[in-house]
Each structure stands twice: as structure tokens, then as C-alpha cells.
Amino acid sequence: MELGDRVRDLLIKYGKIYEERTPKSREFLNRARKVLPGGTTYQIRYYRPYPVYITKALGTRVWDLDGNSYVDYWMGHGTHILGHSPDVVINAVAEAMREGTHLGYANTLEVEYAELLTRVIPNVDMVRFSNSGTEANMYAVRLARAYTGRRYIVKMEGGWHGGYDGLHVGVNPPFEGPESLGLPEEHIKYTLVVPFNDLNALETALRTHDVAAVIMEPVLGSGGCITPEPGYLKGVRELVDRYGSLLILDEVITGFRLALGGGQEFFNVKADIVTLGKIVGGGMPGAGAIASRQEIMDYLDQIKRPSARSRSFHGGTFTGNRVTLTAGYALISYLNQHRSLYDEFNSLWNDIRKDLDRACEDHDRICWVTGAGSMVGIHFTRRRPTNARIAFMERINEEIYELAHLYMRVNGILYMTEHMLHLLPSMKHTREEARQLVESLENLLSEVTGK
Incomplete structure (x- = not known):
């Protein structure tokens, strides 16, 4: 039997099991679609034949409407580095909320948290808080243009920097043109897209355009947890310096995950501007920040630049709200006081990635495993992907990603998305839970390959 036929048969088999386990979620989708387009608040949270609707989360697990429990490898889009609802955060937030959820004025906590960061x-010398990683990237791009006086921004194929118009290009194949209806071509006319891990393409863009900044994730996130090749980040740093551009490291995922100092610390690379989200908010909504050295951040300073048009605008009603800053401060303080957790965390997932990749090797090299630290990507491609173009366009079978997601759901494991198998575990995941993941992949590959 051909691979495609086996995959389709398995989709039917496990689809029936899934529907038997989750009848309430199936019914709930019909209700949801009447008030939510597509039945969800974010399209990636939909998967076929319907999503499980989650009612509770604690530690490493989530529970659905039917009471099924899942080991969660998405962890709030990578936000919950200490698991769902850690006491250190919940207790701090409960106390702070009694003194006001959002003060709306300059407050002491924003100073204390910025000092910690x-x-x-x-x-970095200075910080400004924003309401999301998307906002942080938007303001960082504007700040880079203000500082350099240049127009163009370079981003990587497969790099996801949120829904900001100017960066909403080059995320999915064919990696050109707007990624959304309603986004005019003019809004991305100053955005150049180059392949990740390709210094020649980057240099061509820098040489031929007035580039204000290169924005990139140290490890591609939604592009499949693809890591920089040896020497690549060092080469990027040298090129931006040579051509007078800035390097913006989007650490919305990698910040406080790969290391306390993020990708800069993990890969020993220096950024000009760092953007943060997710973990920086301690699991609360409204999580975002930009950080840089003083000479760049001065372009946000209303005291040094009192005229509105002499500075780069940054603001927002809920920036610096007490709940999010309290949660973030409590979480990052804890991680700062327990730095050894990173050694244990990264060691575990280095081992697990090797075990997962061995399973791929043992099953006719049907897949490849990528990632760094606690970021894990599994790719059913003809070769190990070093960029998003390979990860998306050299797949041996598209439906196998849907099958993998369905199979894991049936076996008590949940992640996003059914179009890209990438995982963002927490420090609370145990070796036993990780071994369950490896065994589940081994069993899936055995059914797919017949070995």
C-alpha cells in the first residue's frame, strides 16, 4: 500500500475514535460557529474534524468538555514556561489585583520590572512595555526606521512576527505577497523576504536597499523550530554592521525559554533591539516589550524629544497594567533565582529530540527533528529542513501532519497546529511525559510505515 493510502486509512480509523471520545466538542462547534467565525477566536485553534474545547488547565495538562485529559505541548502558545497557573504567579497577581488591575498612570512596578529585565x-539599557508581541514588533520596526532614517525591513521566510501589516508577508508558501485579504501590497512594499540560514541572500538585500533593520527569530518558531546553522547568526551580525542596519531579535518565543537571557545568551549573539511577548507577561494577557540600548530608546523619550514628530510613537491604554507586570515580574524573578532549571530543562529536551529523531531514522527516515533547548519540530520532509521553504515545500505528504495531530489527540497529547508539528513544553513536563511523547511518535510511525 502506498504511503498516501495508509495515511488516509489511518485518518478514517482515528477520526472515528476521536469522534467517539469528544461528542460534546463536536456539538459545541455548531454553537460556536453561530457567534465566532470558524468557531474559534484564532484560526490556528481550529483543526479537523473539529477542535476540542478546553475547560480547564493546570500544570502540564488541559481538560476538554468531555473530561478527557491531555498533556499539553502548546502551553498557551509557549507562554507557560512554568506550566499552567503556577502558584508563584497566581498568588502574586491575586494580591496585586486588590490594589487595582490597571492604574493608568506611571507606577513603581513598571520601573522595578524594567530594572529586572x-x-x-x-x-539592553532600557525597556518599554507593550500589549503583545505583535505590538512590540510593530514599535521596534518603527523605532529602527526612526533611528536609522532608512525605509526597508528584511525578514525571514517562515518568520512569524504577529499580525502587523508591515511584517505580514513571507510567512507561508510562496513566501511573497500579502498573507491576508484586506492587506494592500503597498503596506509591504518596504519589506524584503529572504531565506533563513542564507547569508548570500541577506547580503544582497542589504547591499541593494536602504535597510533600517533585519528582524528575525533566533530559532524559527511557526516555521518549524528550525535552528541557525553554525556561524549563521555571527554572519548576520557582521552583515548588519557592515551595511549600517540594525538587528532586531524577535524573542517572543525564545525569550526566557532558551535561556534567561534568551537567544542572545543561548547563541552568544548581540541584538540592537529585542522584542518580547508571551513569557514576559507571566501568563497574563497584554504581554509584550521592546528593549534596547539607550541611544536607540532615546527616540521614544518625550523629555529629550518633546515634539511628537521628533520621536517615534509608542503607547497604549493597557501598557504597564498592574496584572500583567505583576505576573511577569513574579515569573522572571523566580527564573532568575533558579537559573539551574535551564540546565535541567534543556538537557531533558536535547535527549528527547535525539530519541524522536532516532524514531524517524528507524522508520525509513520518514521524518526529521529540529529545534534547540526546549523547542521541538518534527518534519515529514525529504531532507532535514534548514529553512521554512524546505519545511513547507519538500514534504513527503501533507495529510500526514493532520494524521499526526489527530493520532496524538486520541492518545492524550495536544499541540498546535495540524499543519506544522512543533512543540513548546514547559519546565513542569516530566521525563515520563516526554517519554510518552516519544512512544506515541514511534507507534504512529510504525502504523504509517508498517514496520
Whole structure:
């Protein structure tokens, strides 16, 4: 039997099991679609034949409407580095909320948290908080243009920097043109897209355009947890310096995950501007920040630049809200006081990636495993992907990703999305839970390959 036929048969088999286990979620989708387009608040949260609707989360697990429990490998889009609802955060937030959820004025906590972040994040002197990683990237791009006086921004194929118009290009094949209806071509006319891990393509863009900044994730996130090749980040740093551009590291995922100092610390690379989200908010909504050295951040300073048009705008009603800053401060303080957790965390997932990749090797090299630290990507491609173009366009079978997601759901494991198998575990995941993941992949590959 051909691979495609086996995959389709298995989709039917496990689809029936899934529907038997989750009748309430199936019914709930009909209700949801009447008030939510597509039945969800974010399209990636939909998967076929319907999503499970989650009612509770604690530690490493989530529970659905039917009471099924899943080991969660998505963890709030990578937000919950200490698991769902850690006491250190919940207790701090409960106390702070009694004194006001959002003060709306300059407050002491924003100063204290910014001081902490400048101590733990390399190469930054100052911080401004935003309401999301998307916002952080939007403001960082504007700031880079203000500082350099240049127009163009370079991003990587497969790099996801949120829904900001100017960066909403080059995320999915064919990696050109707007990624959304309603986004005019003019809004991305100053955005150049190059392949990840390709210094020649990057240099061509820098040489031929007035580039304000290169924005990139140290490890591609939604592009499949693809890591930089040896020497690549060093080469990027040298090129931006040579051509007078800035390097914006989007650490919305990698920040506080790969290391306390993020990708800068993990890969020993220096950024000009760092953008943060997810973990920086301690699991609460409204999580985002930009951080840089003083000479760049001065372009946001209303005291030094009192005229509105002499500075780069940054603001927002809920920036610096007490709940999010309290949660973030409590979480990052805890991680700062327990830095040894990173050694254990990264060691575990280095081992697990090797075990997962061995399973791929043992089953006719049907897949490849990528990632760094606690970021894990599994790719059913003809070769190990070093960029998003390979990860998307050299797949041996598209439906196998849907099958993998369905199979894992049936076996008590949940992640996003059914179009890309990438995992963002927490420090609370145990070796036993990780071994369950390996065994589940081995069993799936055995059914797919017949070995």
C-alpha cells in the first residue's frame, strides 16, 4: 500500500475514535460557529474534524468538555514556561489585583520590572512595555526606521512576527505577497523576504536597499523550530554592521525559554533591539516589550524629544497594567533565582529530540527533528529542513501532519497546529511525559510505515 493510502486509512480509523471520545466538542462547534467565525477566536485553534474545547488547565495538562485529559505541548502558545497557573504567579497577581488591575498612570512596578529585565537580558539599557508581541514588533520596526532614517525591513521566510501589516508577508508558501485579504501590497512594499540560514541572500538585500533593520527569530518558531546553522547568526551580525542596519531579535518565543537571557545568551549573539511577548507577561494577557540600548530608546523619550514628530510613537491604554507586570515580574524573578532549571530543562529536551529523531531514522527516515533547548519540530520532509521553504515545500505528504495531530489527540497529547508539528513544553513536563511523547511518535510511525 502506498504511503498516501495508509495515511488516509489511518485518518478514517482515528477520526472515528476521536469522534467517539469528544461528542460534546463536536456539538459545541455548531454553537460556536453561530457567534465566532470558524468557531474559534484564532484560526490556528481550529483543526479537523473539529477542535476540542478546553475547560480547564493546570500544570502540564488541559481538560476538554468531555473530561478527557491531555498533556499539553502548546502551553498557551509557549507562554507557560512554568506550566499552567503556577502558584508563584497566581498568588502574586491575586494580591496585586486588590490594589487595582490597571492604574493608568506611571507606577513603581513598571520601573522595578524594567530594572529586572535590563539585568537579565544582555545588551539592553532600557525597556518599554507593550500589549503583545505583535505590538512590540510593530514599535521596534518603527523605532529602527526612526533611528536609522532608512525605509526597508528584511525578514525571514517562515518568520512569524504577529499580525502587523508591515511584517505580514513571507510567512507561508510562496513566501511573497500579502498573507491576508484586506492587506494592500503597498503596506509591504518596504519589506524584503529572504531565506533563513542564507547569508548570500541577506547580503544582497542589504547591499541593494536602504535597510533600517533585519528582524528575525533566533530559532524559527511557526516555521518549524528550525535552528541557525553554525556561524549563521555571527554572519548576520557582521552583515548588519557592515551595511549600517540594525538587528532586531524577535524573542517572543525564545525569550526566557532558551535561556534567561534568551537567544542572545543561548547563541552568544548581540541584538540592537529585542522584542518580547508571551513569557514576559507571566501568563497574563497584554504581554509584550521592546528593549534596547539607550541611544536607540532615546527616540521614544518625550523629555529629550518633546515634539511628537521628533520621536517615534509608542503607547497604549493597557501598557504597564498592574496584572500583567505583576505576573511577569513574579515569573522572571523566580527564573532568575533558579537559573539551574535551564540546565535541567534543556538537557531533558536535547535527549528527547535525539530519541524522536532516532524514531524517524528507524522508520525509513520518514521524518526529521529540529529545534534547540526546549523547542521541538518534527518534519515529514525529504531532507532535514534548514529553512521554512524546505519545511513547507519538500514534504513527503501533507495529510500526514493532520494524521499526526489527530493520532496524538486520541492518545492524550495536544499541540498546535495540524499543519506544522512543533512543540513548546514547559519546565513542569516530566521525563515520563516526554517519554510518552516519544512512544506515541514511534507507534504512529510504525502504523504509517508498517514496520
